[in-house]
Amino acid sequence: MQFLSAFPPSGRLLVRDGRVRCSAAAAFLLFLLLLLFLLLFLLPGTQVASVPGGPPQQGLAASAAASAGASAGAVPASPAVERGTEPAPWVWPTGSRTVSRPWEAPANDYAAGHRGIDVRAPVGTAAVAVAGGTVTFAGPVAGRGVVTIDHGDGLRSTLDSVTPTVTTGDRVHQGDAVGRVAVGHCPASTPCLHLGARIDDRYVDPTPYLPPAAWPVLLPESAWTG
Template structure:
């Protein structure tokens, strides 16, 4: 990996060029291409404030699969291989905003600075709502019962900003840079 790639990875910003083309049928003067769009991902500073909710570092059993719309099927978090009774730790500092059952499953939710909320389930909570926690503080223990878990037990770890579901893995590991297509590749004259 070249030094430029390392710098981009370190600052955690990916630039995506957006090409704006006009159809020949469009009326009016030609428009200039849009400036590059900056898409921010958690960088080293954010990763330094978050850690895995299970120790040792767990295996990811099922990845994040964001649905096209919030009401459609998808997987709104990641499933981490765990052992029944394994300690669940706060991924980052924040305030416990919920510790109880949702649809019959025990859940713990923690609000973090910057509008982020992490969720952990199924967890037998050892905390109550309103408690301030630091990164690595005990939230509870994993219990068996996460549906579609491909391991003995799984911790479903979720992340949201407001109502938007996000992949929690960038909080704890570097995000690979992916080049996105910028158009059809056909020149217009």
Template structure:
């Protein structure tokens, strides 16, 4: 295993226990994470979660506001999380300021209009240093439940 991959896995495993969803359930993925093969190649460096404009967005874990403001005409919020990870939300109207500490589940932004998706969505990203990771990996995996089969006809 490469050193970079090992570092990323350690950071991710130390990051958030437990994490919360940035939006209320159910999460509807409009576009999945699709990492580029090289740093400058095409890809999708986060996930797009369908949500209405005005949706209240929550901090997925405790941390500090790294950046809150415009980037390329869209509102962006970036939070530094435990383990050195950084999560990003866009397009948003941040409700917190740079340097402010946030708690898990705290409402930190409101979703605004954006040109990223055909329908309103939150673009949610995750970085370890300069490497993009799948932000869905922060969330607990659902617990599978087996349903009983119908009784045999008799």
């Protein structure tokens, strides 16, 4: 038949115009490109790695990303993040959330600072327990009325300056009235209630225990007597 006549008895393919040689060269070049591609992806350090929560990455970039992700996951969340939408453990001691003077951490236990926050409140405003606990002190300190409540686990709150309406040993619940705002820590022209917090007798910032504050109104240091 005509189809078989194209092949000689020896089984060799008839070569016309060098087409077979061009095809062989093209096939060889394609083989080299494929080999180069495989070598590149089989070299050390190019293995595929996965990063949790993301698409696969390759080589050193993947290792770095995975390490960064692991490190980030190992960092403990801040109290605000852990608390999320849960209510704050404390309530504001007066009806105001305006902080007239914030916490100012001292350099050491004996250095100057502001060991608490000042909450703006008119004289005579009811001061309430920020959380339930036992009154451990209610009386004058350096001429100013102070109420201290032990909330357990070494945590205590202090209200300064107030006229106490409770006595030492009283059990109080969150929101119970324990006194009334008086002049002392703040001047009569800008009265306030000073709220302090202590953990194992060391003063700490009470702000993280409270719901968000209103925008603070700060006064010059010369205006403060506390």
